[in-house]
Amino acid sequence: MRRTRRAPPGGPRLRLLIEGLGSEGEGVGRAQGRAVFVPFALPGERVLARVVHAGARRLVAELDEVLEPAPERVRPPCPVFGRCGGCQLQHAGYSAQLALKRRLLVETLRSVGGLEVGERDGGPRVLAAPEPLGYRNRGQYPVARQARRVVTGFFAPRSHAVVPVEACAIHDPRVDQAVRVVRAWAQRERLRVYDEERRTGWLRHVMARVGVASGQVLVVLVGRHELRCDWRALTRELGARVPGVVGLVLNLQPASSNVILGRRSLPLWGQPHVEESLFGLRFRLSVGSFFQVNTRQAEQLFGRVRAFLGEAAERGRPVVDAYSGVGVLAQVLAQANLPVVGIEVVPQAVADARASARAQGLGGLEFHEGLVEEVLPRLVARGLRPGAVVLDPPRKGCEPAVLEALARSRVPRVAYVSCHPGTLARDLAELRTLGYRLHTLEAVDMFPQTAHVETFAGLVRA
Ligand SMILES: C[S@@+](CC[C@H](N)C(=O)[O-])C[C@H]1O[C@@H](n2cnc3c(N)ncnc32)[C@H](O)[C@@H]1O
Numbered sequence: 001m002r003r004t005r006r007a008p009p010g011g012p013r014l015r016l017l018i019e020g021l022g023s024e025g026e027g028v029g030r031a032q033g034r035a036v037f038v039p040f041a042l043p044g045e046r047v048l049a050r051v052v053h054a055g056a057r058r059l060v061a062e063l064d065e066v067l068e069p070a071p072e073r074v075r076p077p078c079p080v081f082g083r084c085g086g087c088q089l090q091h092a093g094y095s096a097q098l099a100l101k102r103r104l105l106v107e108t109l110r111s112v113g114g115l116e117v118g119e120r121d122g123g124p125r126v127l128a129a130p131e132p133l134g135y136r137n138r139g140q141y142p143v144a145r146q147a148r149r150v151v152t153g154f155f156a157p158r159s160h161a162v163v164p165v166e167a168c169a170i171h172d173p174r175v176d177q178a179v180r181v182v183r184a185w186a187q188r189e190r191l192r193v194y195d196e197e198r199r200t201g202w203l204r205h206v207m208a209r210v211g212v213a214s215g216q217v218l219v220v221l222v223g224r225h226e227l228r229c230d231w232r233a234l235t236r237e238l239g240a241r242v243p244g245v246v247g248l249v250l251n252l253q254p255a256s257s258n259v260i261l262g263r264r265s266l267p268l269w270g271q272p273h274v275e276e277s278l279f280g281l282r283f284r285l286s287v288g289s290f291f292q293v294n295t296r297q298a299e300q301l302f303g304r305v306r307a308f309l310g311e312a313a314e315r316g317r318p319v320v321d322a323y324s325g326v327g328v329l330a331q332v333l334a335q336a337n338l339p340v341v342g343i344e345v346v347p348q349a350v351a352d353a354r355a356s357a358r359a360q361g362l363g364g365l366e367f368h369e370g371l372v373e374e375v376l377p378r379l380v381a382r383g384l385r386p387g388a389v390v391l392d393p394p395r396k397g398c399e400p401a402v403l404e405a406l407a408r409s410r411v412p413r414v415a416y417v418s419c420h421p422g423t424l425a426r427d428l429a430e431l432r433t434l435g436y437r438l439h440t441l442e443a444v445d446m447f448p449q450t451a452h453v454e455t456f457a458g459l460v461r462a
Helices: 094-113 173-188 232-241 295-312 328-335 347-359 372-381 400-408 421-433
Strands: 013-017 027-031 034-038 046-054 058-068 125-127 138-146 149-155 162-164 203-210 217-223 245-252 264-270 273-278 281-286 319-322 340-344 365-369 388-391 413-418 436-444 454-461
Touching (some): 013 034, 013 058, 027 046, 094 421, 173 217, 173 232, 217 273, 232 245, 245 273, 273 295, 281 328, 281 347, 295 388, 295 413, 319 372, 328 347, 340 372, 347 365, 388 400, 400 421, 421 436
Parallel strands (some): 034 058, 340 365
Antiparallel strands (some): 013 046, 027 034, 138 149, 203 217, 413 454, 436 454
């Protein structure tokens, strides 16, 4: 029998049958009348695990030994898997990851939203990614000093200790290459690295963003303040070692919060954005603008949304793209001759959206800068009657004011794109109360090797 051992920490040791799945991809067993969450254990496995946290209703345990592995257990491709907090599912083969995500989605919709889906026809489909590794087009690596060396990597789970990573399995290799060049330069220049506890030092994060279609790479240093420095050595090195590098930007983050990027960015060399293209449209992506991290899967996802809305959006009535980012969906829909109203809170993203729309000569588009929960109710109160609404909120989902406003507008179709099954379930339950019925439910695997689930839910007014 194959056995997998992990370092045993203190705490009582339990022998468990893993039967369920937690929202962060953990295996779930039962002991002492409580659910036991065991990261890196798979449903169907018998394991030994040590309790590291005991709450009133749940225990958390570290996997100590896999006594009976599931057939889908594989050797993780990354040497720091389990220590770095980035991935949660590398120990499952790729088709098993897709099945786990489908199960997670179905169970969350049922337990949080009281919605029954997936009992027939094998449940909602999860569209597989063509590249389960090396797909992330953007990486932001925290920087630390360890044993006198500058290191870059990722935070360990539930911690701010940096686990050094030389080459990440899920990032585009150009991201790692750019980060390695900056790290070596920081070491040579004896740059002061940010110390979170003492709030001293300068360099906090290194970020790199790749335009997959254009091949362009933008490198961003996140520092605590402006810095007088001769940047030429760094730009020379980047130019020589990172294929496609087009710019270097300094982002200023003086706050002692967990938010990675600050509001101001200063171009140090080249252009302060990369270009990306989807469906033959070109988009400008600046430092702080959101863009889906998996370009190829973004195209699959947006294609689904376009098909759902395009069929039914009533000609002449606008589509609202709420939480529009750099206006990708807005422009994809405008390309299909639908008038679109985008709403987005980040000014840089709105500027990027307007610039790309202008550059490709798209008409019938307007972008509003502001909070969806303020702008949408205002537009509806002034008489906006959309033919369809797209909701693509961040993980916390939509404010009630957003859902109420769209119901008041009596919009016939809603496309909800979600990166968090729990808040999706809550909002779908509310939309059901407001008179909307689930028509389509599909997940698109945007984040292979991790437990994140991206879902597209199409709703129609009942
Ligand atoms: C998941 S992203 C989706 C972006 C875009 N639809 C795309 O796929 O490229 C969410 C976007 O909503 C923006 N955002 C977050 N909260 C917001 C709010 N309350 N009102 C308006 N925009 C918000 C973020 O800046 C981000 O651009």
